[in-house]
Amino acid sequence: VRPRAFVSRDWDTGAVTLDFALRGVAEERYGAPYITAHRGDLQLALYEALKPGSVRLGKLLRNIELGGNAIDLFFSDGTRAEADVVIGADGVHSRIREILLGPEEPIYTGHVAHRSIIPMERFDGHVFEDTTKWWHPDLHIVVYYITSNRSHIYLVSGVPEPEWPQDEWAVAGDPDAVRAAFGGFHDEVQLLLSRCTNVVNWAILERKPFELWAEGPLVLLGDACHPMKPHMGQGAAMAIEDAAMLVRCMTQHPTDFGYAFEVYAANRRDRTAKVQHFSHNNDWLQHAETSNPDWVFGYDVFTEPLLTPNTSLKFAD
Numbered sequence: 001v002r003p004r005a006f007v008s009r010d011w012d013t014g015a016v017t018l019d020f021a022l023r024g025v026a027e028e029r030y031g032a033p034y035i036t037a038h039r040g041d042l043q044l045a046l047y048e049a050l051k052p053g054s055v056r057l058g059k060l061l062r063n064i065e066l067g068g069n070a071i072d073l074f075f076s077d078g079t080r081a082e083a084d085v086v087i088g089a090d091g092v093h094s095r096i097r098e099i100l101l102g103p104e105e106p107i108y109t110g111h112v113a114h115r116s117i118i119p120m121e122r123f124d125g126h127v128f129e130d131t132t133k134w135w136h137p138d139l140h141i142v143v144y145y146i147t148s149n150r151s152h153i154y155l156v157s158g159v160p161e162p163e164w165p166q167d168e169w170a171v172a173g174d175p176d177a178v179r180a181a182f183g184g185f186h187d188e189v190q191l192l193l194s195r196c197t198n199v200v201n202w203a204i205l206e207r208k209p210f211e212l213w214a215e216g217p218l219v220l221l222g223d224a225c226h227p228m229k230p231h232m233g234q235g236a237a238m239a240i241e242d243a244a245m246l247v248r249c250m251t252q253h254p255t256d257f258g259y260a261f262e263v264y265a266a267n268r269r270d271r272t273a274k275v276q277h278f279s280h281n282n283d284w285l286q287h288a289e290t291s292n293p294d295w296v297f298g299y300d301v302f303t304e305p306l307l308t309p310n311t312s313l314k315f316a317d
């Protein structure tokens with residue numbers, strides 16, 4: 001979906017505090033559309049861009065061993081593989097990160113995200129704004145369409161929850177508990193939640209920015225090196241930018257990938273640390289007067305001047 005705008009509204013009065021036009025405007029201003037999508041559709045688009053046979057599913061990496069010229073990868077099904085380099089794009093609980101930096105659990109932020117997808121046929125013709133974030137001082141809910149024919153609408157919340165006792169990162173939730181959490185919210189939110197029949201609760205996890213993203217033939221990207229609160233909707237975007245920068249650096253240094261990884265890390269650490277910081281604070285795009293998203297949307301990974309590898313992390317939280 002190319003949303004008309006990103007709209008911020010007060011949780012109870014519904015007063016619009018920001019209406020940032022996107023459709024047509026993002027193309028003009030940033031050279032690309034702003035799109036909301038179902039995660040599966042994005043994954044399929046990425047998958048279809050690969051050479052057939054590039055992806056092997058059902059392989060859980062347990063360990064790696066750095067040998068002479070190659071890296072041995074060992075999987076939970078007893079199989080092994082050999083590689084020249086390993087890109088650890090294995091998420092917030094990254095095994096590759098653990099191998100590089102040692103074990104360290106991500107930080108539970110004291111917030112959960114409820115997520116649900118609701119078929120629009122349940123709303124008797126009611127039409128929602130394309131993308132809205134409802135802001136309360138302590139909690140929020142973001143609502144947007146995820147199919148181009150607007151057949152399904154998605155919601156994701158951020159709600160304080162001091163403890164996350166479960167071992168799992170995500171568990172089945174209770175729609176009534178979500179309705180209770182948002183009980184005082186505007187009628188539009190009540191309508192939305194009244195048709196919600198299933199919900200998944202996610203622990204919101206993050207890590208502090210860290211320097212070491214690469215060593216020798218190992219390199220990290222995405223949530224493996226900069227997991228963040230999802231409150232800017234930029235986590236996957238940052239992972240994709242990382243991947244594009246990694247390709248740029250590997251293409252520039254095709255005979256020395258170790259060096260390419262250092263250049264890559266030097267050119268991504270500050271930007272992702274800044275996005276982590278703003279995601280953590282959760283006030284981005286709340287008010288028109290204080291919102292200029294150009295630094296996020298206007299970044300072009302292919303034209304950014306490249307920094308040299310010895311640049312250390314400057315953006316301090």
Ligand SMILES: Cc1cc2nc3c(=O)[nH]c(=O)nc-3n(C[C@H](O)[C@H](O)[C@H](O)COP(=O)(O)OP(=O)(O)OC[C@H]3O[C@@H](n4cnc5c(N)ncnc54)[C@H](O)[C@@H]3O)c2cc1C
Nearest residue numbers: 060061090091095113202222223230233234235236237239
């Ligand atoms: C509630 C919530 C809402 C979010 N909303 C948004 C949003 O609206 N927009 C946005 O841009 N981002 C959003 N994000 C963030 C986004 O999901 C992540 O930033 C993004 O998925 C990171 O991509 P990644 O490839 O680094 O990691 P992941 O998407 O986590 O992928 C890691 C992959 O590695 C695999 N893996 C892990 N360990 C191993 C192993 N040992 N061996 C083999 N494979 C392994 C996993 O199975 C998984 O497929 C949200 C996150 C949460 C929790």
